[in-house]
Amino acid sequence: MSLNAFIQSIPKAELHMHLEGAIEPALMLELADRNGVSLPWQSEAQIKEAYRFTDLQSFLDLFYQGCKLLITREDFHDLTRAYYQRAHRDGIVHAEVFLSLQSHLTRGIALDTILDGVLSAIDDAARTDQISGGLLIGIQRHRPEDDAIALLERLHPWRDRIAGFGLGGAERGNPPAKFARFFARCKELGYRTTAHAGEEGPAEYVRDTVHILKVHRIDHGNAAMNDPELVRELAASKIPFTVCPLSNLKLNVVASLESHPLRAMLEAGLHVTVNSDDPAFFGGYLNENLIACADALELDVNHLHRLAHNSLTAAFMPAAQRDSHLRQLDAVTASYRAN
Numbered sequence: 347m348s349l350n351a352f353i354q355s356i357p358k359a360e361l362h363m364h365l366e367g368a369i370e371p372a373l374m375l376e377l378a379d380r381n382g383v384s385l386p387w388q389s390e391a392q393i394k395e396a397y398r399f400t401d402l403q404s405f406l407d408l409f410y411q412g413c414k415l416l417i418t419r420e421d422f423h424d425l426t427r428a429y430y431q432r433a434h435r436d437g438i439v440h441a442e443v444f445l446s447l448q449s450h451l452t453r454g455i456a457l458d459t460i461l462d463g464v465l466s467a468i469d470d471a472a473r474t475d476q477i478s479g480g481l482l483i484g485i486q487r488h489r490p491e492d493d494a495i496a497l498l499e500r501l502h503p504w505r506d507r508i509a510g511f512g513l514g515g516a517e518r519g520n521p522p523a524k525f526a527r528f529f530a531r532c533k534e535l536g537y538r539t540t541a542h543a544g545e546e547g548p549a550e551y552v553r554d555t556v557h558i559l560k561v562h563r564i565d566h567g568n569a570a571m572n573d574p575e576l577v578r579e580l581a582a583s584k585i586p587f588t589v590c591p592l593s594n595l596k597l598n599v600v601a602s603l604e605s606h607p608l609r610a611m612l613e614a615g616l617h618v619t620v621n622s623d624d625p626a627f628f629g630g631y632l633n634e635n636l637i638a639c640a641d642a643l644e645l646d647v648n649h650l651h652r653l654a655h656n657s658l659t660a661a662f663m664p665a666a667q668r669d670s671h672l673r674q675l676d677a678v679t680a681s682y683r684a685n
């Protein structure tokens with residue numbers, strides 16, 4: 347079995363993927379047609395041509411444009427279902443997905459419409475493909491903290507269907523401390539939390555995200571590597587990092603995949619996982635991220651086993667289910683090593 351086939355065959359979790367970042371060009375055209383929304387592009391090739399980003403903000407501008415195509419329950423359902431079908435083909439056994447609710451609510455789309463569409467597709471995936479899912483509500487950090495708190499309270503009736511809350515959007519100029527009250531309230535209500543940190547922001551943002559927001563996971567976290575003392579602390583605490591290599595490449599967070607910190611993060615003892623972030627925009631789903639990193643960073647079976655193991659233990663998943671996937675992972679890895 348080749349290393350790429352091994353990557354395909356191991357059970358793994360994806361923990362950092364924005365649903366609106368999974369709108370493939372073909373679906374974009376279909377949604378525009380279905381909803382009578384005009385697009386500046388006529389073909390899939392033209393859409394792909396537009397995906398040249400200079401930084402995070404240049405990408406977010408397009409990401410928010412794409413959000414406007416999502417209007418009906420079916421739109422949210424079809425997008426979510428398409429992602430889970432693709433995840434299942436990649437050998438993903440559990441996927442937690444971010445939803446940028448505020449982008450849809452502020453356009454006047456009803457909360458019921460959005461959540462029914464997404465949650466029904468997550469249920470379909472569990473029933474049809476035995477892939478478990480989790481919905482993470484992604485708060486946008488350029489908006490006021492009070493809006494996030496109001497949304498948190500409004501979501502109370504769905505509390506049993508929400509796996510956790512995250513924080514994304516433009517990092518520079520929106521430091522973690524801006525959301526201290528929001529994350530304290532999440533904690534009071536018993537929610538799991540994650541936050542993007544150290545993607546474009548400095549190591550200090552990663553430290554504050556852990557110390558002030560007290561999140562369960564860090565999304566990205568690359569900049570932590572600029573602070574050796576922080577790395578030692580985060581390695582000891584075993585806090586998971588959801589790293590997104592192809593995203594980092596496309597948004598110029600790294601100059602090349604060869605210079606990506608993923609391998610150094612693993613070797614420093616950080617609890618690193620690999621994820622696709624916005625796969626339709628960045629040219630790769632989870633396996634493509636893993637394969638590209640294996641190539642560029644010369645990862646071997648031990649690294650890849652560790653990454654899959656980390657993804658399963660970092661997931662917001664019941665222990666019995668996690669342990670069953672871990673046993674399967676060890677069995678597949680042992681058989682690969684034996685051949």
Ligand SMILES: Nc1ncnc2[nH]cnc12
Binds near residue numbers: 367409514545623624
């Ligand atoms: N890579 C990213 N960083 C911050 N916010 C995002 N929203 C969608 N993708 C994102």
Ligand SMILES: [Zn+2]
Binds near residue numbers: 514542565
């Ligand atoms: Zn992200």
